[in-house]
Every structure is written in C-alpha cells, then in structure tokens.
Amino acid sequence: MSVLPIRIYGDAVLHTPAETVDEITDEIRELVADMYETMAAAPGVGLAAPQVGVGKRMFVYGWEDEHGTEHRGVAINPRLWQAPLVPESFAELEEDEEEGCLSVPGERFELRRSPAVLLEATDLEGKPYELRAEGWLARILQHEYDHLDGVIYVDRLAVPSHKQAFKIMRKRGWNVPGKSWLPGEEKLEG
Numbered sequence: 001m002s003v004l005p006i007r008i009y010g011d012a013v014l015h016t017p018a019e020t021v022d023e024i025t026d027e028i029r030e031l032v033a034d035m036y037e038t039m040a041a042a043p044g045v046g047l048a049a050p051q052v053g054v055g056k057r058m059f060v061y062g063w064e065d066e067h068g069t070e071h072r073g074v075a076i077n078p079r080l081w082q083a084p085l086v087p088e089s090f091a092e093l094e095e096d097e098e099e100g101c102l103s104v105p106g107e108r109f110e111l112r113r114s115p116a117v118l119l120e121a122t123d124l125e126g127k128p129y130e131l132r133a134e135g136w137l138a139r140i141l142q143h144e145y146d147h148l149d150g151v152i153y154v155d156r157l158a159v160p161s162h163k164q165a166f167k168i169m170r171k172r173g174w175n176v177p178g179k180s181w182l183p184g185e186e187k188l189e190g
C-alpha cells in the first residue's frame with residue numbers, strides 16, 4: 001500500500017466525468033487500499049479516484065459520527081438520490097455547513113447540501129448495497145459523488161464565496177494543470 005499524490009484543482013482529471021468501473025480487478029483492489037491509506041494520511045473523510053489521478057467512478061469514505069460510530073466504505077459505480085431542497089433550505093448558510101476538499105487543501109467554505117441521500121453502489125466484492133444517510137454523512141456522499149462527475153464543491157459556491165475561493169486559488173498558483181500534493185510532506189508539489 002502507498003500514499004498517493006492528491007491532484008489539486010485545475011488538473012484535468014478532476015474536471016472530467018469519470019468512467020464506469022467495468023470489472024473489479026486486482027488493480028482496482030490495490031487502488032482502493034491506496035485510497036484508504038491516502039485518505040487517512042491526508043487526513044480526510046472521503047476521497048474519490050479522480051483525486052488520485054484515476055478517472056474511474058469510485059470513492060472511499062471514512063467518518064466517525066458524534067456517537068463514535070464509524071462510517072466507512074467504498075462506493076463503486078454509485079448512483080445517488082438527493083432529497084430536494086425546500087424553500088426553507090435557502091435561509092442563510094451556517095458555519096456548520098462548511099465543507100473542505102483535499103483537492104483545494106486548507107480551505108473551507110459554506111455550502112448548502114441536501115439533508116438526506118440514498119446511495120446505491122457496489123462494494124469491493126462486487127456486491128450491490130444501499131446506504132441511506134443524513135446530515136454530515138449525506139454531505140460527504142454528495143461531495144464525493146460530485147467528484148465522479150468532474151464537479152468540485154467550490155464550483156457550487158454562491159457569490160461571494162465563489163469569488164473568494166477562486167481568488168485564493170489564483171494566489172496559490174492553483175487552477176492550472178499538473179499540481180498535486182503528497183500527504184505527509186509539508187510542501188506542495190508540481
């Protein structure tokens with residue numbers, strides 16, 4: 001197993017819809033093991049294959065809720081249904097709606113997400129499963145699922161957060177191809 005470099009916003013693979021996983025091969029199993037290790041090293045609560053440069057429809061997640069229950073898994077070829085936002089959903093954003101992304105490291109912005117989702121996916125044994133999630137886990141699943149469609153959460157931000165995010169990225173020299181960082185190393189590469 002190894003920790004993989006994480007691509008930074010601007011790298012083409014992050015902005016391209018990923019392809020279906022046709023078969024769960026040893027290569028896929030190894031990739032998943034590396035993704036778990038990379039997510040733990042980052043550290044993060046989710047990591048999608050495009051973030052480590054692989055344009056495949058799969059992600060891992062790992063998050064401990066306030067009761068100490070660990071939610072951890074791999075979603076291969078997932079489908080996601082989101083509960084619709086009702087008018088009350090468009091009230092002011094709150095601080096606990098802050099989201100971050102390992103491909104925009106060190107930054108967090110508030111984003112409204114659907115409060116509940118249903119995920120259908122295949123596990124590493126090729127077995128289909130369903131996962132119903134609310135709250136933070138629902139947010140994680142929406143965030144990771146977005147990655148498979150080439151969408152990063154900062155793309156969804158409303159003005160003025162959107163402007164602010166792109167200003168910060170420009171300052172850091174991001175939003176250009178070929179940048180990555182390796183968890184465990186201090187400096188950004190590329």
Ligand code: ZN
Nearest residue numbers: 100101102103
């Ligand atoms: Zn992300």
